[in-house]
Amino acid sequence: MTKTIRTIRTTAETMLTEIGTAVGVFVGLAWLAANVATVAGTVGDWSVLAVGVPEVGRWLGVLAVASLGTIWLERDGYRSVRADPTSGGEFAWLSVCYLPVGFLPTAYAVGQFVSIPAAANLYLIACTVGGGWLAFYGGLDRLGVDSDRFGWTSLVVFAVVLVAVAIDSTIGPPATLETIEPLGADVAVASLAFVCQSLALVVGFGGAVRSPDASASRETDSEPAE
Secondary structure (H helix, E strand, O other): OHHHHHHHHHHHHHHHHHHHHHHHHHHHHHHHHHHHHHHHHHHOOOOOOOOOOOHHHHHHHHHHHHHHHHHHHHHHHHHHHOOOOOOHHHHHHHHHHHHHHHOHHHHHHHHOOOOOOOHHHHHHHHHHHHHHHHHHOOHHHHHOOOHHHHHHHHHHHHHHHHHHHHHHHHOOOOHHHHHOOHHHHHHHHHHHHHHHHHHHHHHHHOOOOOOHHHHHHHHHHHOOOO
16 A cells, blocks of 8 residues: 555656646747747837737747647657756746846846847847756756756845835935946946846855866765775
């Protein structure tokens, strides 16, 4: 009886893990498809209304692409693209939440000087591609970190943004920014954004990255002496 219960529990855990992985892949692919569609519409100077497709049609197309991509990966796609079939959940968290929020200060700083169409969507696409590499192709292992470290980084950035919004809504922007020329103000804001990014990375990754030399040393020490 006990063995049967353990078997049922193991089967249930396996099913839940597979379902969670599939849901994560679907969310990540839908996020990617939505941003690609937005960029295509902006850069190509067309809209769904201009080509006679209702707005709901675009989102149905996004969901269809994400669904077909998920089904293909779950069947035999992971083997074809040589990706880790168990990292769907990490892919979703990294692509949709951790990377976009965690590196928002850098994107904001760059945006002070670079203006391109659909810049926000291009940034989100880059985050999705980066999340795919980290989750599916051993990027986390190569960097020697866990996805939780990106989560801590995003939490720090989120907290700083909340504080900045609260300060701006109560006492307004610093008077110094209003007295200098626009370019100087952009440089000052970008510098503050980079400081925020550095703080978030220090808190999120401080002491978390494994040194390759240290890892090699541990492996050498663990080898039995001849």
